[in-house]
Amino acid sequence: MTIENPYFTRRAAFRGAGALMMGLPTLSVAAPSDPWTNAPERKLTNADWRARLPSASYDILRAEGTERPFTSPLNGEHRKGLFKCRGCALPLFKSDWKYDSGTGWPSFYRALPGAFGKKADFALGIPRTEYHCARCLGHQGHLFDDGPPPTGLRYCNNGVALTYSAT
Numbered sequence: 001m002t003i004e005n006p007y008f009t010r011r012a013a014f015r016g017a018g019a020l021m022m023g024l025p026t027l028s029v030a031a032p033s034d035p036w037t038n039a040p041e042r043k044l045t046n047a048d049w050r051a052r053l054p055s056a057s058y059d060i061l062r063a064e065g066t067e068r069p070f071t072s073p074l075n076g077e078h079r080k081g082l083f084k085c086r087g088c089a090l091p092l093f094k095s096d097w098k099y100d101s102g103t104g105w106p107s108f109y110r111a112l113p114g115a116f117g118k119k120a121d122f123a124l125g126i127p128r129t130e131y132h133c134a135r136c137l138g139h140q141g142h143l144f145d146d147g148p149p150p151t152g153l154r155y156c157n158n159g160v161a162l163t164y165s166a167t
């Protein structure tokens, strides 16, 4: 007969959770209130989104796909301006924060405050931080901690989920 010691069981579980959290590049703190609850984009159905978006953008934004690397024209976009959500035009990144990560995806070391919501993503069996547009909830990319100074962050973004705008 085995007598289970609840103290050690609980401690082991806690250690596991701690290791898991350590693996995430940043611990996102959910916004205390959601300013976009009543945004019209939140009321769109999947059929609405399919009608609104090119299929490649739909696959990323609404189905959390990943575009093939080195395919986005925005990799070579170096003009001053803003990168906005392809789904709802919310400004997400300034061009000043874009850099060439060598990964083949548009990469940024900083995002505009309030641009994103985040959640843990275990699709590959390893914890990653998925981020999505705060307004329309469209999937944008994944956040890593191997970016350049001053933040050390890398927002690895799908190009088809973005638009470039001079202002």
Ligand SMILES: [Zn+2]
Pocket (backbone or CB within 6 Å): 085, 086, 087, 088, 089, 090, 133, 134, 135, 136, 137, 138
């Ligand atoms: Zn959006």
